[in-house]
Amino acid sequence: MNDRKLYEQILGISTPWHVEEVELKLEVGQVLIRVEGSSTAEICPECGERRPRYDAIERRWRHLDTCQYQTILIAKVPRIKCDEHGVKQVRVPWSEERSRFTALFEALVIDWLRATENIAAVAKGMRLSWEEVAGIRSRAVGRGIKRRGRAALPASVGVDETSITRGHEYITVVNALSEARVLDVIDERKEESLNAFWSQYSSEELAHVETVAMDMWPPYIASTCKHLSMADEKIVFDKFHIMKHLGDAVDLVRRAENRQLRAAGDERLAKTRYWWLTHPERLEGEARARIDALRGGTLRTARAFRYKEHASQLWGYIRRGMAERLWRQWLHGALRCALEPIRVVARMIRSHWSGVINAATSDITNAMSESVNSHIQRIKKRACGFRSRTRFREAILFHLGGLDLYPVFPSSIHTKA
């Protein structure tokens, strides 16, 4: 077998294409493979008919390295003139339109990106520029979304916001809760953001949605109420977010009280922030003994903490009536207590009542949403933040969209539509 036949096999090149020449450029570490097509390659990419050649343009594609040598495919790609579709470049079986890489090379880059989650690392490892790797990822996501079409609506949807950088730029992330799969990423966290998601669907499709888990964010609530019938029964507020609001309330009480105590030389609450936010079981030794004593005591912080502890037990009910009764009891005390931050959260719970009770009686856990969110945070961290929403959206959909990202391989490219 000569080297041309060998490369034809390696590259999967078959009639009407053949390898014309293989040139080793050892001094620049490259293998150049010249490929030519016979006249039967002159097919209109739109209609699949043989058309007369118009001209030919030399193009280059980077392929998988041969040993440590960069392998470059070079071909004069004909353009044909179709009566119906005009002047078009014919499709080549080793690469997608407009890509400067062969399909196999792009597939390898996609594999590396999936494994490392870091464009810079892949660029360095594969001797590509940052923009080239970003371009491959961007095309992969575009192709995945085109194949998927509109995401099918699952029964349980999670809506979450996430910040792009440390600034105040946000995006809205919509998940399929049962699969930890991101369905869509939309600019901003406005009512219009979520409207843009819902309005893709018909009312029959929207009727399949049984649960929408979210934080108590008025624009998301408004959008969901506008698009889903009986939204009150479907909106489930994230119990982790509710508990976080209570945790923040405890901290507000502690800070104010600590200032007061320290002014009188009392250091009991100094440097205890973390203790109040941590589950007692996770603390040990002196910290555990001190916090146990404080938590059971008469400080305002301890009283706030007990409201939070009590609320943490009010989840996981089967019967709605039971959940409503026990949450009402909690509210009764919390709304009237002397701790303003606790009263604020209590009022918030009262005004979002059905969504809180839905959460207290739902077997929908937010574990999936949380795992999606922590994965998003990891992607953000690896990328050292994102300069643009487009890039952030692409990264999220690339890693968490469950999309078919890979380019089409030779055998399937020449099929007539």
Ligand SMILES: [Zn+2]
């Ligand atoms: Zn045509």
